[in-house]
Amino acid sequence: MKALEAVRAVRGWHPSQQALRLVVLLGPLVALLAAAPAGHGPAPWIVGVVLLLSVLWAARPESGGGTLALLLVLFWWTRVPDDALHPAVLVAAVAVVLSHLAAVVSAAAPPRTPVDPAVLRLWMLRGAAVLLAAPVVWVLARALRDQAAPDLLWPAALLAALLVVVALGLVLERREEAP
Amino acid sequence: MSAQGWEPTGGLVRAVVVGVAGLVWAVVAGEPALLVLTAPLLLAATAAVVRRPRSTPSVWGTVDRASLHEGQGAVLSLDLADTDPDDVEQVTRVLAAAPFERAEPAAGHVSVLRRRADDVQVVVSPRRWGTRTLGEERVALTSPWGGFRWGPVVVPGRTVRVLPSAAYTSRAESPQPRGLVGAHRSDRPGSGTEVAGIRAFQAGDRLRRINWRISVRTGVLHVTTTRAEQDAGLLLVVDLYAEHGTSGGVDGAASSLDLTVRAAAALAEHAVRTGDRVALRPIGGRSRPVPPGSGRRHLRRVLGTLADVRTGSAPYDDASRLDLRVGAGTTVVVLTPLLVDAVATTAANLVRRGLPTVVIDTLPPDARPQPGDSDPVLVDIAWRMRRIEREQVRTALDAIGCPVVAWRGPGTVDEVLRRLAHRRPHAGAAP
Structure with a gap:
């Protein structure tokens, strides 16, 4: 009975919301399954857990289900042998970003509300912009992986990355405040 | 309407948690793939935090009409006072569902970029007469990059008087015009x-x-x-003792009260248009009478009174107490489902005084009483008996010269008024 009610509720959603939430649902699964070509296919149990969390996320885009689903995806990618810099990780990155942005857009309004095409265009542009970071990091990581790294390289890189983020934030903030 | 401050959205929390976790995990575990996966989320979260809103919004809703006819539309506007335009990227409006209201677009569910908010008009159309609260909605504002949300807050609506539709044009003459000038x-x-x-x-x-x-x-x-x-006068006597049948709004099924109110409105509109005086006398229920008058302003008063009528369970007026004080030259139209004897008696008394009187039967053909806790079979039998009595009353009224017609919209009364107009006044007609 509850399943029937759920199906009825989903059918009451606006088609644009249904499409967005389908992207939310499929994103973590695609990101997880992309680990298979990289050499470590996901175990059935993790596929099941991620699927459940994704369903929760698609139904309630503001819930913590999405965070848990994405953290599980990250966990599985740590188990991929070597350094997991297979091109499939880029597919996983696209899936993660798409599901995250689809959840952000769909959470802005109740499910019966149609998604404004202008809102969708704006977020597609934003998605394309932030996705550029993935191939840049991937190329850098592949270029540096054969070189012997000093012990402090990664912590230094982390510190540098954080500093860049903070500096970028401050620059953008000042630009916002400028008349 | 101002409410709590801006709150981080679930999307921002997710991007920060997954992004930072991926970054730290990548460094600690030496897994650059995690950085590939989470770097875009970190960038999105950074942009959302940088563009965090600082102003405190105030939202006010307005309705562009103080009164309108059922079926017409009113535009609901949203005023984002004291709100920095750069703080709000997306405006989401969800109109509260209300009976006898239709909203466009998407049943009043709108979520658009702020720069387009003025272009997208939310129009609400009341489908039934009465006093209604239009424009109650929930409003949420989202900051750039979906980082923070304000609301949803409830923006109260505005009380609007919805007048009954009054599309009626008659070419019939008034039966007994009196006075010096007129049409x-x-x-x-x-x-x-x-x-x-x-x-x-x-x-x-x-x-x-x-x-x-x-x-x-x-x-x-x-x-x-x-x-x-x-000139001539028209007295509209409306029976407000009870409502029979179900109302489906202006484009659905009509209850007896719907038919009564709409027919009275249409007749009043027609009378005023032809320069006649029109008066309203509600019996039963809760409403005030409107004395005779003419002109557009008087018509608005009549329509406003009709929009506010309520049926009541007050004890039935005694027929002798229903002194309608009808003057010569006045045509009386009694709008009633003919289920209260006092109303039929009043109509008969008017006819005996020589006043041209028409009874408009407003009982919907498919009206049925709700059995409630009673035995449905008994209720059905009682209802059939009541309808038989009603038919006898109709026949009796018709026999003494009081036509009884069912309201079928424009033109219903024309034929009856024409026949009355060609009758000579009774010898004992009121002076």
């Missing part, structure tokens, strides 16, 4: 424009009335006579 053809000759006949010239006739063609042909002066034009 109705009188029984008496006078200086109107309607030709009454041609007769021989008499002392006092105006020269411009001479019909030269007839005069030349007969060799005797003849004049063309016309009928006087006089």
